[in-house]
Each structure stands twice: as structure tokens, then as C-alpha cells.
Amino acid sequence: MKVYKFGGASVKSAEGVRNLKYIIEDQSELFIIISAMGKTTNALEEVFDAMRKGDIAVCEAKIAEIKAYHYTTIADLFGSAEYRIEEVDALFEALRNAVTTNKFERSRAEEWYDHIVAYGELVSTTIISAFLNKEGISNKWIDMRRAFLTEQRHKDANVNLEATAVRLKREIGDSEVSVFVGQGFIGGAPDGTTTTLGREGSDYSAAIVANVLDAESMSVWKDVDGILNADPKKFPDARKIER
Ligand code: ASP
Ligand code: MG
Numbered sequence: 519m520k521v522y523k524f525g526g527a528s529v530k531s532a533e534g535v536r537n538l539k540y541i542i543e544d545q546s547e548l549f550i551i552i553s554a555m556g557k558t559t560n561a562l563e564e565v566f567d568a569m570r571k572g573d574i575a576v577c578e579a580k581i582a583e584i585k586a587y588h589y590t591t592i593a594d595l596f597g598s599a600e601y602r603i604e605e606v607d608a609l610f611e612a613l614r615n616a617v618t619t620n621k622f623e624r625s626r627a628e629e630w631y632d633h634i635v636a637y638g639e640l641v642s643t644t645i646i647s648a649f650l651n652k653e654g655i656s657n658k659w660i661d662m663r664r665a666f667l668t669e670q671r672h673k674d675a676n677v678n679l680e681a682t683a684v685r686l687k688r689e690i691g692d693s694e695v696s697v698f699v700g701q702g703f704i705g706g707a708p709d710g711t712t713t714t715l716g717r718e719g720s721d722y723s724a725a726i727v728a729n730v731l732d733a734e735s736m737s738v739w740k741d742v743d744g745i746l747n748a749d750p751k752k753f754p755d756a757r758k759i760e761r
Pocket of ligand 1: 525526553554559560638702703716717718719720721
């Protein structure tokens with residue numbers, strides 16, 4: 519098994535998703551970890567803030583914006599502005615219900631934060647899994663809320679490696695497909711609530727998958743021209759390494 523991780527910048531548009539397909543297309547035995555598309559996590563943090571303030575109209579408007587952004591990408595990937603993905607609609611409906619029908623309790627703020635921001639990764643992986651299937655790359659969507667057992671701690675949870683190894687192998691099962699698509703950044707607590715691993719946590723997710731599945735390698739794909747030999751903010755003469 520190999521593990522590939524794609525961050526939000528790499529999948530921010532249909533062009534990025536097509537590039538992901540191009541990168542993985544002749545791989546098998548592959549576990550792909552994907553972040554939320556573009557700046558979706560930031561946008562979902564704004565939904566959370568509005569919920570905290572009890573501003574339901576703002577919540578709804580922001581969710582509609584996030585949904586429209588994803589549907590722009592879907593329209594491009596699936597070739598029609600009318601194309602609908604049932605699971606994506608269901609996720610946005612669940613998110614809308616969660617923030618509009620629940621009364622916010624301060625004591626559960628971090629639990630709510632995790633519940634809301636997790637939708638970014640749930641939606642991105644649902645879209646990309648559906649697109650890859652359409653393109654003939656059979657894959658299984660893995661729900662990392664079930665695969666990763668974290669500690670009972672929100673916003674910044676650590677993953678229990680032993681329990682996760684058992685769960686993740688169970689989720690993969692004796693699946694006929696050999697390509698798996700899972701969300702970075704999210705997991706599940708012992709009480710069943712959604713947890714997150716801290717902002718920018720998707721690299722950590724990929725490392726855990728590689729560790730517990732004893733993968734031969736873990737690669738983080740970046741949308742950059744190359745790697746510099748030093749931090750250019752500290753070393754203005756940093757040079758790009760060509761190979
Ligand atoms: N989507 C999350 C974030 O923006 C996790 C990640 O991208 O690594 O922080
Ligand atoms: Mg990132």
C-alpha cells in the first residue's frame with residue numbers, strides 16, 4: 519500500500535481534481551487522504567462563529583455559498599450545471615439542519631466546532647470519490663470518523679494507533695477495489711462524536727494511515743513548482759532544487 523495526501527490547494531478547483539486523477543491513475547493499492555477544497559475549512563469556521571452568535575440567517579447564507587462553490591467544481595467535473603450528487607446534497611442538508619435546529623451550548627462549543635468543520639473533508643472526498651468512479655478508477659470512500667479512534671478531546675485530538683489499526687483494516691475489509699479515498703483531519707471520539715486533529719491536520723492523518731497499514735511510502739503532493747533548499751523568508755538567496 520502507498521499513501522498519497524492532497525491538500526486543499528491541490529483540490530481547490532476541477533482542474534486540481536483532474537490533476538489528482540492524472541497523478542493516481544496508474545496506481546493500485548493506494549490510500550488517498552484529501553483535505554477540504556480550497557479555503558472551505560475557514561468558511562466553515564465562519565459558519566461555526568455565526569452559529570455561536572445565534573445568527574441563523576448568516577449560517578444559512580454561508581452554507582449556501584459553500585455549497586455553490588462545490589457545485590461549480592461538480593458542474594465542471596461532471597459536465598453539467600444540473601448534475602447533482604445525492605450524497606453531497608445530503609451532507610449539506612445535514613449541516614444545515616445541525617446548525618439551524620440546535621441550540622448552541624457554550625459547554626459543547628468545541629464539539630460543535632468539530633462537527634461543523636468536518637463537513638469540508640466529508641464533501642471533498644465524496645465529490646472526488648464519485649468523480650474517480652465515473653472516470654473508471656473504482657475506489658471505496660472511507661469514513662474516517664469510523665476508521666480513526668481518537669481521544670475524547672475536540673479540536674486537537676490525538677489518534678489511538680492500536681485501536682485505529684483494527685478499525686481501519688476493518689473498513690478496508692476484503693474490498694474488491696484497491697484504491698481508497700479518506701478524509702484528512704477528522705476522526706471519531708469514543709463517545710461517537712466527530713473530532714478533528716487540529717488545523718492543517720491532514721498530513722498527520724496520512725502519516726497515521728501509512729503507519730497502521732504498514733505502507734511502503736507516504737507522499738504529500740503539493741501544488742508548487744519545486745522545493746527550495748531553505749526557508750526563503752530567512753534566507754533570501756534560497757535556491758530551488760530542480761530534481
Ligand atoms: N482542512 C483542514 C485545514 O484547513 C486540514 C488540512 O487541510 O490539513 O486546516
Ligand atoms: Mg493544508
